[in-house]
Amino acid sequence: MKSAFHHGDLADGLLQAASSLIAERASSEFSLRELALSLGVSHAAAYRHFRDKRALLGELATRGFIALDEALATAANGAGPTAPERLTAMTLAYIDFACANAGAYRILFHPDLCERGDFPALTQAAMAAFARLEQEVAAGQATGSLKAELPAAIIASALWSAVHGYATLFLDRQIDHDGAAGDRPPADKTVLIKLLIDSVRR
Amino acid sequence: MKSAFHHGDLADGLLQAASSLIAERASSEFSLRELALSLGVSHAAAYRHFRDKRALLGELATRGFIALDEALATAANGAGPTAPERLTAMTLAYIDFACANAGAYRILFHPDLCERGDFPALTQAAMAAFARLEQEVAAGQATGSLKAELPAAIIASALWSAVHGYATLFLDRQIDHDGAAGDRPPADKTVLIKLLIDSVRR
């Protein structure tokens, strides 16, 4: 037992509690005080472990990007060998991850975290997930199954834009892919992905 | 002089002040109190004109969608007659609008406004902007310049997803299309749009 007299590992406890909260309410908003209360600890205890609320958000986002990266890796590993197959699986997994973890996904792009450089680990985790996508594109270009006129990074960011847009529009209830709701446009992630992959195929 | 003994038209004044604030700080966050203060009015005066802060946000978002719709209309009108040309102009205008009006664009998708039905005017404005895009797609299908296998609405929402994703990633500083910044992926809106339009072309 390495530490902790009163709680155990409050830093991790806070992160866990925050994860649960944002998962159950599908929103990225919570207060430090309710977090502390739910752990039976005083409202200021968190400040022994995080400089700010932003710092906690940053750590949460870092873990989120790592989880997202793992989901992408799993999808790619479970798919066939060709780049179009693998990219189809990855983009689909991306959208599914976002929809299944609404609160967590929103935190990845929390406005308070958009100043790059404040949280190096976060930047690194985000870049790692992107690099996985970019590398898959580059591999496809090398094999000849994808267009090679454009840099892999530019193609990858175009793919990212599309799936990110779909995910956020869906989470914000601006589009719908379920039953017929007349008050918002219909959408289809399969169609989006098919159009995307076809547009980069050789 | 139609009315207003103390201020003139506080409802509109508040909306204007909010617009200025979010424009200059490129963020969608502001407090009702600073709004009131900047108009030389007490902090509770706003509640004579808006039930909530949400109501003010809703009105702001409604105006934002209308402005966006106008930007799309202008772009389409200034473009050539073929659907690919027009859609290229519209998607480009969409991204430029978002980047030029960061705060306003964020408000369009503010989490507090995602419950559809709370603000009918907002839903209607958002649907009108989407309808303009969808109609352009449908026109292209009718002329034979765009693929006709898929419903126009599904194609339109795919286009929307892509440009929305690009815009939000850019506003959140997750991608960059300016000089070489090593800490975020490079992107190119022109490439994205070209890929998109080619993927729906016949």
Place this chain on the structure above:
DNA sequence: ATTCCAATGTTGACACTGGTAACTTTCCGG
């Protein structure tokens, strides 16, 4: 074992926020 210290946690405050109730001022229609 005793002592000391750094890590951890608590209490109480501060400024700020959105929101409400009760009161006052102003204007307009009868």
Place this chain on the structure above:
DNA sequence: CCGGAAAGTTACCAGTGTCAACATTGGAAT
């Protein structure tokens, strides 16, 4: 001219992030 509705004010409430001052704990050095 006057009464009531509209518009604005003051005073308050609960909740938030944050900080400083204090208390407690456990392990390390003696």
